[in-house]
Amino acid sequence: MALIPGILAKARTASLPRILIVGGGAGGLQLATRLGSTLGRRGQAHIVLVDRLPTHFWKPLLHEAASGHRDPASHTIEYAAQAKRYGFEFVQGELKSVDRARRVATIGAVLDNDGTQIVPQREVPYHDLVLAVGSVTNFFNVPGAARHALPLEHVGHAEDFRKRFLAACAKINHLADAPGAPLVRPVCINVIGAGATGVELAAALRHAVGQLAAYRFRALDPDRDVQIRLIEGTARVLPVLDPRISARTRAQLERLHIEVLTDTRVASVEEDAIVTSTGAVLPADMTIWAAGVAGPAMLRTIEGLALSASNQVIVTDTLQTPDDPHVFAFGDCAACPAGGSSRYLPPRAQVAHQQAVYLSQAFARRIAGKPVAGFVFRDSGTVVSLGESGALYQADLRVRDRSVIVDGLAASGLYRLLYRKHLLGVHGTRHTLLQTLGQFLQRYNRPSIKLH
Ligand SMILES: Cc1cc2nc3c(=O)[nH]c(=O)nc-3n(C[C@H](O)[C@H](O)[C@H](O)COP(=O)(O)OP(=O)(O)OC[C@H]3O[C@@H](n4cnc5c(N)ncnc54)[C@H](O)[C@@H]3O)c2cc1C
Known part of the structure; x- marks a missing residue:
């Protein structure tokens, strides 16, 4: 008898149009939550979220996880718990292929740590498919880059880097601590790409070295023993932002004893x-590649999808693919026209967030048989964090084509608000306030850096 409600629920959802969202990142999780708590709860659609991982971690925090300033364990969201709370279904697995003619997605097998299969490969039918699979590192075919440089795409990468970084600091601390220690070469960490990710990472690492020296590695001289180098191919750091931000950021990085090399390919x-x-040879104990992103290679396997030069799915302003109105794409994996121009919107969390809000409303309107207008991006500015050294914020004013630059406490506050805004989108106000309080107490009681 206990099975009957389950069977009834299954029969009910089987008859509903199924919206299959692949990728539970900055955009996908927001969309699944919004659609689940509206169309899903009202019984108007069956919302399914697929992700290769069981938990979500907001990608813009990855540099803080890599430097040890954020413990991922305190900031992950379990998809299954989110699904139960907000009325959608979660399926773990990696999207392998899509049969657009049959409207079926193939989700790969789930394996345990030993490679033993837990769940086999499955087919999931859809009425509408939403691709939100994010981006991967673009090594631009530079020889040796994919092999020797570390990417920063998910928590696993951040944790790998953090452990290697900690081990390098421990090693040099030990050498410096030995009686009559000979002069040793500093640990050399190279960050390639001085966009926002590279700049934020370099600054976070410099602060982390200081904190590790204060807590644990007492013989380590942060400036002498750990050399951090930021390498940029164009003429300035943060090349897409206002030149005044670039100049201020560079000055601040140099004050932090970060060597900045621009015009260096x-x-x-x-x-x-x-x-x-x-032909210059720069020593490297660790190299991180933060010089660009591209759409995941898997997108090339979906027959008939038009892709941009960066391997992103080309979409119209309704975020649908031009040839198939049942396939949508948004966030980093989509090439979405920027305001009718020939440029595409940049791969940023802000874009993914606004597109998730737009799509949730667009699906509701479609189901209600109402017309749907195109997506319009509203740029609310860019914040770049320099860790304890503050942050810089740039907003482009529409009036007279001018940019406003803000630094100090206001910019740092704005930077912190970004994450809270994401949490508000996935948790609602009460839960976000409780979580913020919990995280604040945890930070108060723990060292400012992860020490093991
Ligand atoms: C270190 C760092 C700092 C950043 N800082 C900022 C910032 O300050 N401001 C800003 O606006 N942006 C920032 N960004 C960029 C921002 O993180 C991305 O633009 C944003 O996360 C894109 O969201 P998304 O939903 O498209 O993809 P993601 O958030 O990358 O999510 C993609 C999801 O898809 C899943 N997935 C991938 N492939 C598959 C598959 N085949 N099958 C199933 N699931 C799959 C992944 O597990 C992941 O959960 C930063 C990025 C990095 C790396």
């Missing part, structure tokens, strides 16, 4: 060095 990456296009 990386020709190859080796295990222990970077070779530039002018």
